Amino acid sequence: MTLIVDTLTQWMNNFTAKIELNQQLLSDLDTPIGDGDHGFNMNRGMQAVTQKLTEKPASLTAALKQVAMTLISTVGGASGPLYGTAFLEMAKKSDTTNDLGELLEAGLAGLEKRGGAKPGDKTMVDVWAALVPAVKSHDLTEDKITAAVEATKDLVAKKGRASYLGERSKGHVDPGSQSSGYLFEALLETKGLL
Ligand code: ADP
Ligand code: MG
Numbered sequence: 001m002t003l004i005v006d007t008l009t010q011w012m013n014n015f016t017a018k019i020e021l022n023q024q025l026l027s028d029l030d031t032p033i034g035d036g037d038h039g040f041n042m043n044r045g046m047q048a049v050t051q052k053l054t055e056k057p058a059s060l061t062a063a064l065k066q067v068a069m070t071l072i073s074t075v076g077g078a079s080g081p082l083y084g085t086a087f088l089e090m091a092k093k094s095d096t097t098n099d100l101g102e103l104l105e106a107g108l109a110g111l112e113k114r115g116g117a118k119p120g121d122k123t124m125v126d127v128w129a130a131l132v133p134a135v136k137s138h139d140l141t142e143d144k145i146t147a148a149v150e151a152t153k154d155l156v157a158k159k160g161r162a163s164y165l166g167e168r169s170k171g172h173v174d175p176g177s178q179s180s181g182y183l184f185e186a187l188l189e190t191k192g193l194l
Contacts, residue, residue: 001138003100005063007193009053012067014186016046019179029175033162037077038175045075045083060098064091078115078160079176082124085114100193101136108132121158122169124176126151131184140184140194149173149181 019026019042026039049070057063064087072084089110090103097103108128112118119129130148134140150173157169160176187193 001100001194003060003094003098003103003193005057005060007190008060008063008067011186011190011193012046012049012053014189015183016050018182018186019043019046022182026175026179029173029178033157033165033169033172034175035161038079038179041075041077041079042179045071045080048074061091061094064088064094079124079179082111082115082176086111086128100187101132104128104132104135115159117159120155122152122155122162122174122177123157123159124174124180126155126174127177127180127184135184135187135194138194140188142185142188145181145184145188149177152177
């Protein structure tokens with residue numbers, strides 16, 4: 001449960017691989033309720049993150065900051081600044097702890113503050129809010145991740161581009177929730193972390 005530069009790097013590399021593999025699917029999810037760019041945005045950003053982390057940052061705080069700044073400057077859309085803020089808040093928190101659950105909790109608080117979304121608004125906040133407690137209580141599972149992502153399908157979007165559709169946003173999984181699902185799956189696959 002202790003995050004160090006090495007496990008953060010593994011986690012981000014696992015996330016990049018999932019994003020790369022599923023970029024078309026993510027952009028397809030973003031087509032009916034958005035503008036069809038989420039997978040391409042995230043892939044551009046995560047390729048840059050992976051590249052940046054090969055420079056082997058000297059501390060966890062420096063590494064989290066680099067992830068954050070790279071996401072903010074390369075992803076674009078609404079999701080870039082949101083993921084970026086989450087990692088920036090994790091970087092700040094890492095001054096006082098390297099407990100993964102506590103870091104993710106700080107990331108979630110930053111995400112909610114930056115975007116103004118609450119659980120139930122059909123954004124990536126839904127997945128973070130459902131899964132951060134599972135990380136904290138050491139029982140994150142594949143099933144919980146799938147359930148959290150799928151639960152966004154029947155919600156009406158209250159924030160972001162999808163909210164313009166109102167009721168018509170129902171029946172579609174939220175793309176940012178799906179990419180956040182991959183972020184948590186990537187954690188499960190990171191050896192020696194959970
Ligand atoms: P854009 O909507 O600008 O095209 P993306 O397609 O990259 O950006 O990302 C869309 C995702 O961003 C949504 O699926 C949702 O999960 C997330 N999102 C949008 N607005 C917010 C918000 N205010 N708070 C949290 N997440 C949000
Ligand atoms: Mg989009």
